Amino acid sequence: MKCVVIFGPSAVGKAAVGKKLADMLGFKLFHNHMVIELVYNFFTWNDDAFGPLITKIRNQIFEKIKNSKIKGIVFTYVWALDQEEDHKELMEYMSSLGIDLQSLFxxxxxxxxxxxxxxxxxxxxLIEKKTKRNISExxxxxxxxxxxxxxxxxxxxxxxxxxLKIDNSYLDVDATAEIILDRLNNRGFV
Incomplete structure (x- = not known):
């Protein structure tokens, strides 16, 4: 199994690009809000249970995916690069998936x-992510x-x-996904 992790700040286009790329690769998309939105039905960002529950659910899903016939995953993640905890959490997710660095981009x-x-x-x-519907928040x-x-x-x-780092300020989803696919093909990743 292979995994492409798409990361960057809020509203940069991770889920939209991830969806397009997953379709192009024949991978499954696991965008960061899939579990966030589920947990948000019961807890808010400030509740102690919120973060740990998201991590637990993601890891459980990843462990099941690891033993499936799924070809690959595109996973989106907001990664605070200055926080060692985020790096550790992401690598734990990859471990749950059975992914090593050679199968990761x-x-x-x-x-x-x-x-x-x-x-x-x-x-x-806003349709996909109810936690984003309060625009000022x-x-x-x-x-x-x-x-x-x-x-x-x-x-x-x-x-x-x-x-691969891409400034997609003025690129549409298709163009961004094509750049990624081209790099993956050039690396022999897919």
Whole structure:
């Protein structure tokens, strides 16, 4: 099994690009909000149970996927690169999937903040992610998380040989996914 991790800040297009890429590769999409939205039916971001429950559910799903006939996963993740806990959590997810570094590729998306603030209000995003429907709260989260954490690398990514960074400020989903697919093909990943 292979895994492409798409990461970057809020509203950068991880889920939309991930969906397109998964379709192109014949992989399954596991975007970060699939479990967040489920857990949010019972707990909010501030509840102690929220984060640990998300992690537990993701790991359980990944363990079942590991033993399935699924060819690969595109997983989206908001990764605070300055937080060792996030790195550790992501690697635990990959371990649950049975994925080692040779079967893993990282795609980092970045886009101008003003563009992400516009994307944050797009109807498709709001339909998929009820936790984003309170626009002022969602915008505040976007700005605050960016202020508090390093959400994009600066030529210092952990695994540079397994990494592609794309500024998709002015690229549509199809163009972004094509760039990724081209890199994966050139690396012999797929």
């Amino acid at each position: 990282f795609v980092e998306l970045e886009a101008d903040q003003d563009i992400r603030l516009l994307r944050n209000k797009e109807q498709e995003r 969602s915008e505040n989260f976007l700005l605050e998380s960016e202020r508090r954490h390093k959400l994009n690398s600066e030529n210092d990514f952990f695994y540079p040989e397994l990494h």
